[in-house]
Amino acid sequence: MTVIRAVEIDLVDTLAVQVDDLPAHGSRPRGTLRRNAGSLETVETLRFSDMGYVDENHVPYVPIVTQAFDLDRGISLTSDALGGTSSFGSVTLINDGSLDALVASRTNDHLPVRILSGRKTLDRDRGIWRDPKRADLQPVFAGLGTLWQAGRRTLTVPLLGALSWLDVTMTGRIYGGTGRLDGDANVSGRVMPTLRGTACNITPVLIDAVNYVYQVSDAPAEISALYEGGFAGGIAFSGLVADLYAQSPAPGTYQIQRGGNGTWIRLGTRPVYGITVDAVGSFPSGAAPQNVLDILRMMLLEDFILPETYIDAQWPAQSPLAPWRAGWFWDGTETVTGQDVVRTLLSGLAISIVPTRSGTLRPILLESVDDLAASTLTLDTNVITEIEPVSLDASLSPPTWRWRMGWQHNFTVQTAGSGLHPQAPADRQAFIAMADRNAVWSDASLRMRWRVPNDPTPIVTALASSEDAQSVANSHGQLWGAYRTLWAITIPVDLSWQVDLGDTVWIQAPVPGLSNGCLGVIVAEHVRGGDATATLQILTLWTVPQDMDDGDFGPDIM
Numbered sequence: 001m002t003v004i005r006a007v008e009i010d011l012v013d014t015l016a017v018q019v020d021d022l023p024a025h026g027s028r029p030r031g032t033l034r035r036n037a038g039s040l041e042t043v044e045t046l047r048f049s050d051m052g053y054v055d056e057n058h059v060p061y062v063p064i065v066t067q068a069f070d071l072d073r074g075i076s077l078t079s080d081a082l083g084g085t086s087s088f089g090s091v092t093l094i095n096d097g098s099l100d101a102l103v104a105s106r107t108n109d110h111l112p113v114r115i116l117s118g119r120k121t122l123d124r125d126r127g128i129w130r131d132p133k134r135a136d137l138q139p140v141f142a143g144l145g146t147l148w149q150a151g152r153r154t155l156t157v158p159l160l161g162a163l164s165w166l167d168v169t170m171t172g173r174i175y176g177g178t179g180r181l182d183g184d185a186n187v188s189g190r191v192m193p194t195l196r197g198t199a200c201n202i203t204p205v206l207i208d209a210v211n212y213v214y215q216v217s218d219a220p221a222e223i224s225a226l227y228e229g230g231f232a233g234g235i236a237f238s239g240l241v242a243d244l245y246a247q248s249p250a251p252g253t254y255q256i257q258r259g260g261n262g263t264w265i266r267l268g269t270r271p272v273y274g275i276t277v278d279a280v281g282s283f284p285s286g287a288a289p290q291n292v293l294d295i296l297r298m299m300l301l302e303d304f305i306l307p308e309t310y311i312d313a314q315w316p317a318q319s320p321l322a323p324w325r326a327g328w329f330w331d332g333t334e335t336v337t338g339q340d341v342v343r344t345l346l347s348g349l350a351i352s353i354v355p356t357r358s359g360t361l362r363p364i365l366l367e368s369v370d371d372l373a374a375s376t377l378t379l380d381t382n383v384i385t386e387i388e389p390v391s392l393d394a395s396l397s398p399p400t401w402r403w404r405m406g407w408q409h410n411f412t413v414q415t416a417g418s419g420l421h422p423q424a425p426a427d428r429q430a431f432i433a434m435a436d437r438n439a440v441w442s443d444a445s446l447r448m449r450w451r452v453p454n455d456p457t458p459i460v461t462a463l464a465s466s467e468d469a470q471s472v473a474n475s476h477g478q479l480w481g482a483y484r485t486l487w488a489i490t491i492p493v494d495l496s497w498q499v500d501l502g503d504t505v506w507i508q509a510p511v512p513g514l515s516n517g518c519l520g521v522i523v524a525e526h527v528r529g530g531d532a533t534a535t536l537q538i539l540t541l542w543t544v545p546q547d548m549d550d551g552d553f554g555p556d557i558m
Contacts, residue, residue, distance in 0.1 A: 002120040002129060003494075004051040005069070006061050006137060007091055009145060009157065010112040011044045011102070046102075048093060051120070055134040066154070067092035067529035069115050071141060073161065074524035074537065075352045075366070075501060077486075079395035079456035089141065089159035091115070092529070095150065103150050110167070113145040113159060114359065117497065140497055142359025162355035165310060166338025170194065170303050170330070173218055173261075175207065180245055181215075181264065183207040190332050192218040192262065194303070195281030197295045197327020198464040201227070201432055202411040203276050204265065205331060212267035213244060214275060220288075221263040221281040226254060229273025229421030230414055230428050238268075260284050273421050276412045276432075281327065292326035292462060293319040293363055296345045296353075300361075304338045312362035321365055322351055324468035326461075329411050348405060348459035349472055350479075354501045364502030368479040369519055370542040375506040377499050379489060385533055386490035387509050395454055396480055401446035403476040404458040406436035407469035436460055439469035441477035454480075485513060485540045487520070493527060496534035501525065507538060516544035 049061035071089035091113070093099065102108070116137035120129040144164045149156040170191075177188025186209060193205050195217035204214035216223065228234045238253035249255045249268035257264045261284065265277070282288040283302050289295050297315060300306040328344055330336050342353055350366040391397070414420060414432040438458050446453045463469045489507065499505060501522055508517040524537035 002051060004049055004053050004118055004120055004131075005065060005140075006053050006116045006118070007048045007065055007069075007093075008112075008114040008116070009046040009048075011046060011106050011108070012111055013042045013044070013106070053118075053131050055131065057134075059134075064094040064096075065091065066094055069141060069159065069527065069529050071159065071525065071527040073355075073501060075354070075364075077396060077523060077539070078393045079400065079454065079480075080348075080459065088161075089527075091145075091157045091159065093155045093157070095153060095155040099155050100150075103148055103155065108148045108157075109146055110144045110160070110164065112359070113141075113143060113157065114139070115141040117494075138497055139357040139359075141357060143355060162310060162359045162361055163339070163342075163353060165306055165361075166300070166304060166342060168304055168338060170336045170338075170341070171305060172303075172332065172336075180208065181213075181262070183215075184209060193332045194218055194330045194336075195221050195263075195279060195327070196283070196299055196303075197290060197292075197462070198280050198325060199327045199329040200278055200408050200410055200464075201276045201414075202279065202329040203274065203331070207264075211245070211248070212270060214265050214267075216263040216265065216277060216279055217281045218262050219282055219284045220258050220260065220286065221279045223256060223263070223265065223277050223279045225278045226265065227276045227278075227424075227428075228271050229419060230276075230424035230432050231273075231421035232428075233423070234421060235267060235271070260286065274412070274414070274419060276414075281329075289317075290325050290327075291319065291322060292324050292345055292349065293322045293351070295326060296342065299341055299345075300338060303341075306338070310360055312356055312360035314362045319363065321363055322349065324349075324472070325464040326468075327464060328409075328462050345462045348461045349463075350476065352502065356500055357497070362502075366479070366502075366521065366523075366539075367475050368482075368541055369504060369521070372506070372519065374504040375519060376503045377495075377505045378508075379491060379505055379538075380508045381510065383491050383495055384489055384509055385492075386488075386535075387511060387514075388488045390486040390488050390537055392484065392486050395456060397484065398450045398453050399446055399483055400454040400456055400476070400480045401444070401450075402440065402442040402455050403473045403480075404438040404440050404456070405463070405469040405473040405476070406438055406458055406460045407463045407466050408437060409460060409462065410435050437466070439466050439473045441470075441473035441481075443477065443481050446481060479541075486523070487514075487538050487540070488535050489538055490533050490535045493532055493534040496525065496527070496536060499536075504541070505538060507540075513540070513543055518543045 047061040048065050049063050050065040052063040053061040069089050069091050117140050118132040118137040123130050143162045144160045145157040172191040175183035175187045175190050177183055177185045187207050204216045207213055207215050225232050236253045238249050238255050241255045241257055244257045244266040251269045253268045255266050287298050289298055352364050353361050354364050413435050503522050507514055507520050518540050519542040520538035520540050522536050523539050526535040
């Protein structure tokens with residue numbers, strides 16, 4: 001059998017003119033809608049291969065791939081960025097001039113690229129190699145190709161992971177400055193604020209300084225408390241209204257207007273101190289998830305218009321992977337991309353959004369595992385061609401003796417002074433004077449066993465409760481409070497395609513710590529075009545103790 005690589009590149013033309021048969025002018029009333037809507041874009045798929053390939057529908061894959069792909073993917077392993085993911089690579093094609101027109105005339109940035117692999121089989125009776133069906137090709141990589149790099153006789157397509165779909169900015173509405181809910185001249189051109197999930201002590205945006213109107217979110221939100229200078233008893237709630245401008249609230253009160261296009265409050269009198277609120281934000285569609293992964297999933301779909309086909313089946317609408325209540329507030333003063341939102345909501349949680357080989361996005365949780373049934377692949381001396389240790393980041397090795405996880409982030413820090421209401425209670429003043437409170441896991445024995453154990457700085461999270469923050473801190477302590485090793489293991493490339501980032505594997509090799517066997521998680525992958533092997537970086541999770549008595553046959557890893 002002969003291994004082949006197939007490459008598919010989608011060229012999307014969003015400005016294509018659809019030529020079709022239209023009735024002549026005057027043959028139908030002016031303004032009448034067409035029965036069949038025209039396409040807003042066209043998609044042309046370029047197909048290439050390294051060994052030559054024709055699928056079952058007689059579609060050829062031109063054999064001009066000289067370097068099938070170079071690929072580097074990995075999960076960030078640092079104490080302050082647990083959960084980050086990166087993917088880089090490239091495909092190189094022979095260009096005899098036939099691709100020059102595409103390079104010059106077509107947009108080629110952030111377009112879908114798929115790399116597949118299969119095997120030709122020899123038909124001995126006819127003496128020919130038979131190509132596999134397109135459906136039988138195995139996905140190796142699916143992501144995006146960025147700006148093509150044309151050489152004298154080559155064309156290189158740099159590759160990005162599917163997570164690069166999230167390089168786009170949030171689709172927020174912008175104030176026009178025409179007055180009322182469109183904002184006054186002070187906020188003209190500014191993006192409306194966004195509140196998703198639970199947020200504490202946020203400062204709403206003043207959009208009408210004359211009528212004391214503030215906007216809390218661009219979607220429905222439940223306001224649980226309103227404070228003036230940290231005091232909640234000074235301005236009373238006087239009800240929900242359909243139109244804030246129909247009637248001014250009574251002095252000393254405030255009203256709320258809420259709908260699918262936003263949430264606003266209007267005060268009856270001019271405030272003396274700064275206005276802040278505690279609130280829980282929903283989505284314009286009315287969806288109101290509370291858990292961190294559910295909020296993130298809905299933001300990708302609604303706020304960044306990510307097609308649902310790119311959400312992996314392992315990421316359901318109600319995810320049990322991280323049942324932690326969370327939320328965040330963006331006031332519209334900064335440009336926010338999907339990548340920013342992923343980093344903000346998942347900061348410190350050891351959750352990564354991983355692009356799979358088929359191009360979908362799925363979350364994985366990095367945690368200590370000692371369940372042998374979790375292993376998806378066995379790597380031993382039969383398949384390992386090389387194994388080398390890799391240094392962990394200095395922030396995680398030696399082990400950490402303390403983790404401090406923030407919770408209930410305070411979006412408006414207010415210290416004692418002229419900015420606080422004189423009636424603000426002491427406990428409220430203490431609360432709003434700090435940005436975060438911390439849940440702590442610690443093991444003082446590690447300070448005696450290691451001369452310089454790690455002590456990461458407190459991590460800001462989007463978590464809303466101390467119980468959830470404590471659960472995350474304990475999980476970090478269980479994983480990183482022990483000595484962990486990282487290994488670069490080289491195996492046949494075909495075998496590496498059977499697993500993905502975040503998968504748990506069983507390792508057994510004649511090196512210290514692995515001779516009895518060990519559970520590990522794949523945290524990185526390195527592939528070079530033309531090589532018959534791939535290198536996986538695997539973090540050890542649980543090692544069989546040297547003195548474990550497993551009888552005559554060793555541990556039962558099945």
